Amino acid sequence: MRRDQNFNFSTFQRYFIAVAGIVITIAILEFFHSRINSTTVAFIFLTIVLFVATFLGRNPALLVSLVAMLGFNYFFLPPVRTWTISDPQNLVAWAMFTITSIIVGQLSASVKRRAEEAEKQKDEIKNLYDELQTAFEKASETEALRRSEKLKTALLDAVTHDLRTPLTSIKASITTLLEDEKNGAENFRLDNDNRREFLAVINEETDRLNDFIEGMVELARIEAGELNLRQTWSEIPEIIQSALNRAEPFLKDSHIKIMLEKDLPLICADSNLLAEVLY
Template sequence: MSRGSWTVRPMPLWDADDMEQRGGVPASTSRLSPGRRRVGLIGSVAGPVVFTLAVLPWRGDADLGAVLPAYFLLVVVAAVLGGMGPGLLAAIASFLLANWFLTRPFDTLAVDRSDALAQLVVFVVVAVLVSLVVEAGARTRAVAARRVAETEVMSRLARSRVGSTSIEEVLTETMQLFELDGVVFTPPDGPVDAVSVGVRSGSEPTHLIETTAGSTLETWGTPSFADDLHLLRSLADASDRAWHEQLLEREASRAAALDEADRVRTALLAAVGHDLRTPLAVIKAAVTGLRSDEGSWADGDREDLLETADDSVDRLTSLIDNLLAMSRIEAGALLVRLEPVALVEVVSRVLIDRDDVTIEVPDDLPLAMADEALLERVLVNLVDNAVRHGGGVTEVVARVQADSVDVAVIDHGPGLPANRSSDPFTAQSGSDRVGTGAGLGLAIVGGLVRAMSGTVEATSTPGGGATVTVRLPVKAP
């Protein structure tokens, strides 16, 4: 959105139906359209002339009191169509035509009868008064229509729920009401956070309205009427309220996000406590046993204890790596380098020492756009999770789609628990599978895949188990 200008155009007489059709605020004066004024002016002259020519053949027999009401009707029609000016012009034209052509002596402005003179004078006075009354009625209707429109606008803004009306909506409402090309709202913080709607047509604003809170509302274009400025000030105050309500909404959303992050972090720390303590306890027991002076350990038993401690260290290292990766994902500090990657090579490196996983990855798969190191972490987490909880043989299957490459890790275990089935790739749910500690494995998978512009989904494996499918975009040809 950009900055704008304000244009005030002539408007016809306004009533409730006009406001609904036009959608703007009517003027408080009876400003008529140029076309309507032209019709009124033409009628103010043409009407009396045509009527005079029509009755001229019978002027000797026609009574002046009988023809003056017809002239009076023409004056009323001219005033209604064109306003006070055409009404007065019709009254003068009717007086002159009736006096010259229809009042004895004919073809002169002299009047030889006092009753005829009285009729003409009364006609002119009444015609002028009617023109003024019609004009005053038009003004009253315009003022009433404007008050209704102003009340409706301010009532609608007042009824809106706090934070439900944005500053952009208020500015757009202002543009529609006054037929503006654009407005600019500048909050107290300065022009850096200014909000603009429309196109600014000049360098200097025509109107600069300041609110009590220090905000400003600027417009460009034709100077406004006093009543327009009154409503514009009210809308400037409404813009200021909408701005501050928007700030409150942002602060509330930020606070809610921080609360949620704290809750998730607390839940994660509580959940990983078990996974951290278990390998530490195993390592402690193995080291304590090996250092014990009581008895001697056979070479096979010593080797088993060392292997157990080594496995626990690897498990602990993997858990800490996952925690660090999760913190980087949540902080938005994850570095991603997308490049063409051969999936068959990545899968082979990840599963080179695994004899409990079957691989079905064609050699002719197109290159996928991914970060090779992050993709390896994704596959390691998915395979470890599937082997640990799946039972039976775990499968890794890759397929090419129209514009992506899918890698599916399939297990035949109990499947995902119900509390994680809606979104298993977040840390909020607490655990990867029933009975495990941390919800880091799948949560990290989801974060890493999304960072690589891919998608991930979990479905049920036919016959039982879970299938996690990672979808990555293919390299553009």
Template sequence: MKRLGRQRWFGYLGPLTGVATVTACYKLLIIEVNATTVALSFFLVVLLTAASQGIGPAILASIAGMLCLNFFFLPPVGTFTIYDPQNWVALCAFLVTAIIASQLSSAARRRAREAEKSREEVWKLYQLSRAIIITPDPETAVSTISRQVREVFEITNCEVFTPDESGRLEELPATSASPPPVSEKLLREVFERGELRIDTAHNSTYAPLKVGVRVTGVLFLTSGLMEAGTIEAISGLVALALERARFLKQLSRTEALSQSDQLKSALLASVSHDLRNPLTSIRAAVDNLLEKNLNWDREALHEFHLIIREEVNRLTRLVQNLLEMARIESGELHPIKEWGSLSEIFGNVLDRCTAELSNHRVRVECEENLPMVKVDSRLLASVIANLLENAAKYSPGQSEIILRGAIDSHRLKVTVQDQGPGIPTNELTRVFDKFYRGAIRSVKRRYGTGMGLAIARGIIEAHGGRIWVESTPANGATFSFTVPVETRMVSKPLTPVGDEA
């Protein structure tokens, strides 16, 4: 307050000092000076005062300049008496012109301040709208918006109230650290009428949050320095932000339901094909074994047992794929790494996929004397099995599938190459998506859920590795993955996997 008073006194002292300085300069430095020149100099002081201090100090400068012009420069000098009527006219014209000019200059100064204030408010509103747009999480949108309003507009409190299921206005969480008392009556009045209300007793404002003509809540602010138009603009942005957060939350829920429906459709397709076919084979084999009127020889019995085992293994792999996908989706897939050899992993995979690879030639290329690697052998075997089954599914019968393995610079690399029709360029980025199955129809293939490659990608990424596919149309596809591994040399060389399987 004292500082404001000193500034005000300085604003009135400055013009008097300026007039006195002009008077002293002309009286002491110039012997004979034209009164018109002095009047123009005083007029310049008036304009500068109006532009810098406002209308009050400028009028004071006009009166002081008129008195000094009369006393020091108009005859008879040294008195306030004026004999020449023309000097009266000149003196009055100077005073009126100075006052009008000071008013115009002060108005221009005021408009400039208002324009600067409007520019600052527009910039703050832009900052707020930008912060609202880049807020990614609907769950934290309210707290983020409240913080941005407080920081950008330098206000104490910003709270958002929305109706609950019973219609009672409730404050959304995390909108204010220490809110002042809020009037329930004003909240209800603003929400029902949709009109701005100002509580001068508590220096607070209640603004309706409108989306179109619909009131969705009330914005509570504590600030006495903001205009109604600015508050309405803030409430409009906050209303849009809340509506956007609700929309994003609903969209996320809709996408989750869509993915759930997609999973349901994939599971139904699996039941109708990948589950029904093995169950049909198992049932037929069991019915034949239980037939009392037929005497099967040892070879036939062995064949029935093989059918049952293969189909049970196929069902087991399908269930394992479903479980692995569920673990990947829930983020619960954590590799359990143990020391093992690549040749042993390859051998286990080939034994596991005997039925799927029975109509193909598999050539294994694995270097001798490879070091032991610390990996989750079960998960990596699942990845390799999915890649081999995919290669067998999309390549013609009796064609060759090449399985390669190598270790270089503490990275394990495995490659599966087939001689199928290849993958179109526009599908290369989609083959690892869930439930996606290639559009190529030139090769007769079994039905599937489209989860194998998605599971492979999830397992490899859980190991901190990378999986990709390279394809040349009509010349087959090559799937490769690399994972970082710890290695350890063994004293006795491991027996490499054979060339054919």
């Protein structure tokens, strides 16, 4: 957070503090006048001007420079307590002090003002960055929600399809068997082989439906972080064979050829879940 270097003083308070500070400094230095030289006094006055310019502003520093100039002449340059400067060297020193104090005060105030402007620009850039970041986050949230809804729709369609397929087969087989039973022996249409075939379809599709439901339960456990892996040392061919056994009802008319490297190492994993991943 940017610090206010003017301490929130009013204009009158800043001028009063500046003048009071230089007057008190003159009084203290005048008390020790016999122990310090004019060069030390000039350096202290310049320090006061620099301090005022930094913390109270340019105009109070200009006023302090003028007061310091008068005090330097009246109290510290011979003949003291007069406005006359008898020594030309002291006149040059007084003039240089006056010019230096004014320049130092103005430069210090200018540096302070530029620092405040730079800090203000920094705050504006930070605020702009925060606004842009907030806008991007909102846009990202909106896009994430849109994609989430799209994914939910696709997932619902897939689940509906996977549920409808075995249910349709089961329904058709049961309906056929019931119709055949309803017709009676005199209108017998299905022989034992056909009936066994329909019963096999019902059994297979029921197993398929049960596997699908178990898969959904496992998926819910994974999302909830409650899936417990039963890791054991297993052979890769056994895992592949387990997956083929699961898919056997749908591979009756297909020829599957498995090609594996010899002497494959054992893997430590949940073989059942890996088989489910394969099918």
